[in-house]
Amino acid sequence: MALSIVESCVNCWACVDLCPSEAIYATSTHFKIAPNKCTECEGDYANPQCASICPIEEAILDSLGRAMNPAGSLTGISPEKLEAAMQEIQAR
Amino acid sequence: MELSVIGNSSSAADSAAGGCSAGSCGSTDDQLAHLPEHIQEKVHNHPCYSEEAHHYFARMHVAVAPACNIQCHYCNRKYDCANESRPGVVSELLTPDQAVKKTKAVAANIPQMTVLGIAGPGDPLANPQRTFETFRQLTEQAPDIKLCVSTNGLALPACVDELAKHNIDHVTITINTVDPEIGAKIYPWIFWNKRRIFGRKGARILIEQQQKGLEMLVERGILVKVNSVMIPGVNDQHLKEVSRIVKQKGAFLHNVMPLISEAEHGTFYGVMGQRGPEPEELQDLQDECAGDMNMMRHCRQCRADAVGLLGEDRGEEFTLDKIEAMDIDYDKAMKVRAAVHAGIEQELAEKQAKKARLSSGAVAEEPAKQYRPVLMAIATSGQGLINQHFGHAKEFLVYEASAKGVRFISHRKVDQYCIGNGTCGEKESALAGSIRSLQGCEVVLCAKIGFEPWEQLEAAGILPNGEYAMEPIEDAVRAVYQEMIATGAFDKTRPGMAEGRLSSDAQAIA
Numbered sequence: 001m002a003l004s005i006v007e008s009c010v011n012c013w014a015c016v017d018l019c020p021s022e023a024i025y026a027t028s029t030h031f032k033i034a035p036n037k038c039t040e041c042e043g044d045y046a047n048p049q050c051a052s053i054c055p056i057e058e059a060i061l062d063s064l065g066r067a068m069n070p071a072g073s074l075t076g077i078s079p080e081k082l083e084a085a086m087q088e089i090q091a092r
Numbered sequence: 093m094e095l096s097v098i099g100n101s102s103s104a105a106d107s108a109a110g111g112c113s114a115g116s117c118g119s120t121d122d123q124l125a126h127l128p129e130h131i132q133e134k135v136h137n138h139p140c141y142s143e144e145a146h147h148y149f150a151r152m153h154v155a156v157a158p159a160c161n162i163q164c165h166y167c168n169r170k171y172d173c174a175n176e177s178r179p180g181v182v183s184e185l186l187t188p189d190q191a192v193k194k195t196k197a198v199a200a201n202i203p204q205m206t207v208l209g210i211a212g213p214g215d216p217l218a219n220p221q222r223t224f225e226t227f228r229q230l231t232e233q234a235p236d237i238k239l240c241v242s243t244n245g246l247a248l249p250a251c252v253d254e255l256a257k258h259n260i261d262h263v264t265i266t267i268n269t270v271d272p273e274i275g276a277k278i279y280p281w282i283f284w285n286k287r288r289i290f291g292r293k294g295a296r297i298l299i300e301q302q303q304k305g306l307e308m309l310v311e312r313g314i315l316v317k318v319n320s321v322m323i324p325g326v327n328d329q330h331l332k333e334v335s336r337i338v339k340q341k342g343a344f345l346h347n348v349m350p351l352i353s354e355a356e357h358g359t360f361y362g363v364m365g366q367r368g369p370e371p372e373e374l375q376d377l378q379d380e381c382a383g384d385m386n387m388m389r390h391c392r393q394c395r396a397d398a399v400g401l402l403g404e405d406r407g408e409e410f411t412l413d414k415i416e417a418m419d420i421d422y423d424k425a426m427k428v429r430a431a432v433h434a435g436i437e438q439e440l441a442e443k444q445a446k447k448a449r450l451s452s453g454a455v456a457e458e459p460a461k462q463y464r465p466v467l468m469a470i471a472t473s474g475q476g477l478i479n480q481h482f483g484h485a486k487e488f489l490v491y492e493a494s495a496k497g498v499r500f501i502s503h504r505k506v507d508q509y510c511i512g513n514g515t516c517g518e519k520e521s522a523l524a525g526s527i528r529s530l531q532g533c534e535v536v537l538c539a540k541i542g543f544e545p546w547e548q549l550e551a552a553g554i555l556p557n558g559e560y561a562m563e564p565i566e567d568a569v570r571a572v573y574q575e576m577i578a579t580g581a582f583d584k585t586r587p588g589m590a591e592g593r594l595s596s597d598a599q600a601i602a
Contacts, residue, residue: 010170011185012214014159014283017221045286053283055160055169074163076280077363085363089355 001063002038003048005031008059015050015060024050131344134261134315137206137433138238139402141262141317141345143390143500146402147476148436151207152198154191155184155397156222160214161246162282162298165360166321166351169214184397184412185213188225196234197415198399200425202406203432207238211264212396217247220254227258236426240264242319246282246298248305256312263309264347265302266319269327270334272296277326280360303341310342317345317388322369322377323361324351335381347388348381350374371490372532375501389502390489401474403487403503443476443564463582465494467501468569469530469554471538478560478568482541485526490533491565493573498566504529527552537568 002023005015009030016024016031021044023037033050040063041048051060051068057075058067071079127135139146160169186194199205208230210216216223227239240262241255248265255263269275275295282294289297309316318338320331327334335346351368353361360366369377378389392402400406469488471480490501506526523545530536536554539561549556560568576582 012158012160012169013219014161014214017159017219047287049286052286052288053159053161055163074281075360076165077360082358082363085355 001040001042002033002035003040003050003063003068004033004035004061005050006059006061008056010056010059012055014053014055018049018053020044020049127344131315135344137437138240138262139207140209140240140391141388143388144440144476146390147472147474148204148440149207150202150205150399150401151209152195152205152399153209153211153394153396154186154194154226155213156186156188156191156226157210157212157216157219157396158185158214159218160212160244161218161284162215162244162294163280164244165278165280165366166323166353168358168362170358186412188222188229190412190415191226192229192233193420194410194412194415195230195237196420196422196425197418198410199234199237199429200420200422201409201418202400203425203429204401204436205237205429206433207240208234209240209242211242215244215247216241217243217251220247220251224254224258227260231259234422234426236429238262242266243305244298245302245305246284247301249301249308252305252308252312252314255309256314260314262315262317264317264319265306265343266321267302267306267334267338268320268323269295269330270299270303270337271330272299274327274330275299278323303337306338306341306343316343317347318343319347319349319391321351322348322374324367324369324373326366328369328373328377331377332381345388346381347391348374348378349391349393352393371502371504378502389500392487392503404473462495463577465492466535466573466576467492467533468535468537468572469504469533470565470569471536472565476565477562478537478565479539479562482526482536482538482545482556483523485538488526488530488533488536489565491569493569498569498573523548527554530554535572537565537572 005024007030011026011030013031016026020041021037021039023034023039024031025034048060048068054060054069055074057069057071057073060068062068071082077085135141135145137145137149139149139151160167163169195208210223210226223241227241230237230239239258239260241260242264243251243266245265245267248263268278272292272295275298276292279295279298281288281290282298283289284294284297306316306318316338318334320327320334322328322331331348335348338346350371351361351366353359353366353368355362355365390402394402395405395407397407398405399410468491470478470491471482471485472478472489473480473484485506487503487505489503492499492501506529526545527548530549530552533554536549536556537560538556538558541549541556541558546556557572560571
């Protein structure tokens with residue numbers, strides 16, 4: 001049972017300061033979670049702290065590889081809307 | 093005039109009135125004249141608070157605070173670009189030790205630098221260890237630098253005592269609303285009490301904390317400036333109410349800034365097509381919010397790692413590898429800095445004295461007829477002088493001349509928020525960009541101007557004028573206005589001002 005951080009992480013440090021298990025560490029690319037230390041905050045908090053403050057959708061995954069914050073859940077921008085906007089920008 | 097702003101006594105009010113008769117009435121630098129003297133003393137050399145100071149004194153931000161505890165719809169945490177110029181964007185993150193080193197390097201090399209701010213790229217108070225460690229070291233090692241901090245306010249009540257400890261006498265709170273309904277349209281979520289809280293509920297908590305933090309700071313005599321982002325259709329009308337409330341609670345300055353929402357930035361507002369305000373809309377709202385409150389108009393919405401005078405960024409000269417190679421003797425630097433600051437103070441005092449002499453003789457010359465106000469754009473690289481070539485101007489300062497006098501209105505960026513990559517598309521020519529940014533202005537004052545831009549400006553109904561090169565801005569604006577009256581410019585209809593003419597001309601040039 002451990003969460004993981006993937007490459008879309010923007011290195012904002014917000015999660016590092018909150019982790020009760022000190023499981024989060026910096027690497028040359030992005031922050032990562034040490035699986036042997038991560039408790040998913042069980043026993044400490046109702047919700048995993050890293051995933052509760054992370055501003056980037058799909059940057060933190062649960063133990064099954066599913067996004068803790070799926071696309072659209074934080075920004076309110078649906079994936080379709082984002083895709084359409086990006087295409088419009090690229091077409092300029 | 094209400095002078096009870098920061099709980100000052102009547103004697104402070106008297107001295108403020110004394111400062112007013114010293115000659116700064118009716119003009120731009122009057123902006124701070126209604127404040128009690130002890131506040132004026134604190135802000136007179138702060139480029140972000142004093143319109144006059146920003147021509148002379150420099151500031152810097154150190155990017156030690158990456159984490160944030162809320163999401164704003166005008167912010168995209170993924171963004172990081174050297175060619176970008178807006179809040180929340182930085183090139184490299186610093187540790188407190190690196191930030192202290194950089195601050196001392198900048199202070200030694202740019203002795204005009206008076207202020208060190210921490211403004212992100214996240215929220216400084218959501219990074220309390222990094223932020224306060226930086227302040228602690230600087231208080232110790234560079235006592236001649238003013239410290240300030242900018243925050244969304246969520247963690248402010250919890251941090252007020254720590255802030256007071258570090259001798260920080262300026263705090264900026266970004267307050268976009270006092271209504272949770274509106275807040276929910278600006279802030280999708282906050283992180284509070286170990287949970288992410290969405291929508292109205294989150295907005296309500298944020299608003300409560302901001303207001304509480306504001307009150308606590310004022311109680312402790314810490315100066316509070318309030319920043320608000322003007323979002324047309326969301327909070328634009330509501331900001332008048334915000335202005336009234338924060339002023340009543342003791343904020344000494346309100347800064348209404350335009351929303352930046354290019355789709356390329358990938359923010360919610362950018363992607364959803366929420367527009368930012370036109371310069372005229374911003375100006376109207378600032379005027380309406382003003383009342384007898386101090387309204388700030390020279391803000392440049394700088395990056396969280398900006399270095400130099402407002403409107404310029406010398407961050408490139410002070411990257412980590414460059415400051416590593418610098419050997420700074422700060423004790424020596426402090427002496428140089430003190431001398432430079434004294435020189436600037438003296439220059440400002442002389443300017444004030446000269447203005448007092450001139451205005452005392454000029455009172456009777458009030459034009460009998462009321463002529464309409466005229467907007468004039470100025471190309472300047474600082475010192476309060478018309479000292480920049482038209483073609484070199486990356487921004488123009490806009491002043492209004494009227495029968496009431498001369499006042500600073502705003503700055504207009506020429507090449508706004510270039511993101512410097514392939515998504516820019518074809519760029520309009522720099523000249524067309526300059527002309528478009530001057531919409532609404534009738535005169536451009538610059539040190540020099542080429543033949544081609546001269547012609548095109550004239551065609552767009554804007555009169556270029558290079559006759560006041562190296563002269564003080566306000567004197568020149570006043571003189572040009574007098575000339576316009578004398579030569580009967582107001583008797584004719586304004587050339588080139590038929591509906592829509594300006595913008596279509598600018599497009600034709602592109």
